Structures are given as structure tokens and as C-alpha cells.
Amino acid sequence: MPKKCPHCKLEYPKDSKNCLNCGRPAPSTKGFPNVVLAEKKKEKKELSQRYEAAIADSTSSGAIARLRQFEATVKAEGRLITACRLTKFFDFGDREGAVFPTFQQLYHAELAFAGDDPNNNDRLIAEEATLPGCSRRIHFAVLAIDDLGLSHYGNYSLIWNLEMVAHRTSLFIANCLTWRKQNKMPLNVAAPPGNRATWEDRHLLAVVKCAGSITSRTKHSSFPRILVRNRSKQGEYDVFIEGHIWGPLTRSSLSKVICTSAEKSTAKRLLAEEIADELRKLGIEVKGP
């Protein structure tokens, strides 16, 4: 008999320690390890000091009104987005028992060259240093205030249902690998306090990160691109706050899916249409070409 989650009311297998839909732990399980890290006193204190310093700087430069607007926008409209390709839907949009996802998972899992990274697993090292003991259970996302993520990761924006993910999300000030490289830090060393936040404190981290980009003349319409920016000729690194969502994600964890550019091949287009139909049946909004 499956268990029924007391929070999201959906069923999950009885031997699972967490609800597979909203990730909340079964009663008696402790908090989410990434969130526990962000809740540490030292982290919160340092984040608060950096926030106050950013506010003070902005006040003296005359940009405080705009910065407060930005902060309020992040607090009110912040969402978590994962940009990805269609293949990610097999992880997030699996129809249980269906041929293609099932076959695809088997096939891909066994065909993948797990150790064949061109960069000696730097990313794995940096992720583990940022999220010790739990990095393998983390899904990555960006904190955004519109529905666009980092487009070069794929032509779909998966927008997560905050009811299902906010409680198990922590935030980090940037991509945990490139941030270390930019700051010339060893990859395997823990990040100093003040660079992560709980979901509730997302606006504080956003102010710390973006205050320097907001002047008295910054328009409200620029806020989304100040918070999330693809790499370009002007800036060689993506700019974003990295969302760390602990635990499993399912179709029911989604709020909305936006396709930003149509699939070019007929086979992929057909699959995309099929998946879109399935998601709509669940009440998930699907938009795009």
C-alpha cells in the first residue's frame, strides 16, 4: 500500500523516506541537508551583514529606492527554473511504464560513459564541496523573476511548483564551479559563509549579488536580466543564483513548462507534443511553439 503525503496529498511508495512528489520527509526524518546548511547561524549572520553592507552602499549612491523595488520583486515573484532539453523530460516527465522513457532510461544509463568528462570531474568536486554529503541528491535550478532560465542549457524552461520545492531548496550565490574558478579558490574547499540562503531569504542573497548592478536609473524591466544573464561576449560567465533542490522531482513537482524554440526534428516534435498532452492532463501549463 502506498503512503499518502500529509502535505501534498499525493501517494508515494511505502518504503520511501520522502514523498516522491514534493520531497517532504516522512514523519520522524530530519530536515533537508542543503537547507540545514543554509540555516546555520554563521551563514545567516554573514549573509545578513553582507546584505546590510549592500543596502548601505546603495543608500549612499542614491540607488536604494530601486534596490528596494528589486528586492521586493524577488521576494514576491521569485521562482525556480531549470532550462533543459527534451531529454530531461524523461527524468521529470516520465509516464510510468511507457516504452520510450523506460527504454530510454535503460539504454542511456548503460550507454553513458560515466567517467568520460573532459574536465576530470571538477564539477563533481565543486558540487560536493558546496553541498557536502548531499550533492548527488540535488537538482539544479536558477532563481528567476520571469519564466526564462539560462537558454543555452536547452529550449525548455521547467518552472517548479514552489509548493512542492521551496521547503527543500537552498540558494547559492553563483554556479558553484565557475564561482570557485573566478575567485581562484580550490575546488574542494567549503564556501565561506554568507554565500547561501534558504528560500525564505532569497531576496537577501539577490541583493548581495545584484546591488552593484542597480542604479537610480535602472528600469524595473531590467530586473530579470540583472538576476539571470546568459554568458555573452560582454560577460564570459553566466550570471545567476543557483537553486539547489533536494530530492526527487516528478511531473507533479512542475508548475509550468515553456518551450522557447520548437524542436527541429519530426521525431522530437512528436515526442514533445505527446509529453505536452500528458502534462496538460495533470493541469500543468505548457506553452510555446
Added chain:
Amino acid sequence: MNAWFSGSAQQAIVKDGKQYYLLTGDASRNSQSLRAEEAQVLIKDWPDIYKLRVKSKLHASEELRRAMWCYDALLASSMAIDEKVKHIRREQAAIEADRLLHKDFAFSHVLNAYSAHPMPESADLPGASRICDHNNLRELGVIIKTVQVYQENILAVRRAWEDIDVRLFGQPEQRAGFQTAAVRSGLFVSLVKRIGDAKKIEGLLQSARPKVKLLVDSQRILNDWLGNADQYSVQPAKLVPAFTEEPIARDTPLQGSAPMAHTRVSRSISAF
């Protein structure tokens, strides 16, 4: 130079010296240089990654087109088989699959893949077969009938694979690497054809060595696998020759001197 490919992502990364370059399926774009960490982030999301040695970026670009073609062929074929997909879409997918399967390398790729895994529960092979008959889709029809006829053999070969002592592989990625070579070079197909016939399996042992010889402990793994296969008393499917005696592919993706290097499965399958 080394290159990594993904048909699903429609991208390839080429490493030339210390520099990485990204190739995309969009032919109008030139290669774009990448930092190592960017390459790694991209590759992390490639579920169907494989690696080859290539002679040039042009060579890599040609291989990428093949990879994309193969991926689409497998995707469309699988949708055509899936009973949970809407009928009209299954039909459209079948027509597209048939078009893609006219290329030998795509035909081999799909047959190699289906020979390595028994069909899941929601596979509706008879339904797919009817769609093929109705629309006169010969290439997909051949694949589906072959997979139907050999399903028991595929299951037995899979069991023999699962029975291999995992310690022989060392790390999990070595098992994955071995399987990649075995699937892509057509070893699964070869064994599916021979399982139940000890003599033919013995013959396969000799001819299979070149396919996986660069892999760690390949000889012991092969011995174990083929030995396990010997234990399964599946009757060779006698209805057919669904596969002819193909020449053994000399190059595998791991050795990398030929693009994809699929086993050339005969296209003149006519016994059904």
C-alpha cells in the same frame, strides 16, 4: 583528437590540444570555443554521450549528423511501438522512423539497441506491425518483426549479461563502457542470433575479441558472458534468417578509427 557526441542534445564537443570546441546540429553555425568547465556542464546533461577519436572538426561534424539521425530513428521507432502514445502520433512516428531507417547506420543502431534490451511491458509490437503493414513501412516493419521473433533470445542474452560477475568490471563505469562497445558494435545482436547454439557461440568468442579488446579485462568478461549464454537453452529462432552472417566490425566507438562502426546488419531480410 577526441570528441564527445550526443544525438539527443544535437551537440558535440571536440578537444583539439587544450582547447574545447562546441559543434551543434545547426549546420549554419561554426564551432564555438568553450572553457573546460563549460564543456563539462554540457556533457553532464547528455544522456547518450559517446566518445570517438576524430581526424578533424569536419569529421566530428559528420559524425554528429549521424548521431542525431540515429537518435531520431530510435526515438521515432520507440514511439511507434508504445501503446501509450496516441494512435495518430504512433502512425506519424512510424512513418518518420521508416524514413530514417533507410540509412544503414540508423537501421543497425536501432536493431543493436533493441537487441540489448527486452521490450518493456507497454511495447505493442503487433500494433506497430499493423501500422507498418497499413502504411507499407518496410524498414520499420523488418525491425519490429525481427524484435518480435527474437524477443525470447534477447531476454536470454540479457540475462546472460546480467549474470556476469560484476567484480570483473571493476568500477560501474567500466561495465557501462563495456556495454556501450558491445551494443554499438553489434555484439548483442551477434549473441542474440547464436544463443542456444554452443558451437556458434564458441565461434563468436573468437570473432568478438577485436570489438572490445581495448577494454579492461575484456577477455574474461567475454568468456563469462558467453559462458552464461551457453547455460540458457533458448531455441534459436528457426523462422528466419532475420540476420545474415555479418562481417565483424573491426572498429568500435572506443577504438574510434571509424565513425560509429555499427555492425552491418544485412538489409536483405526477406524471410518473414
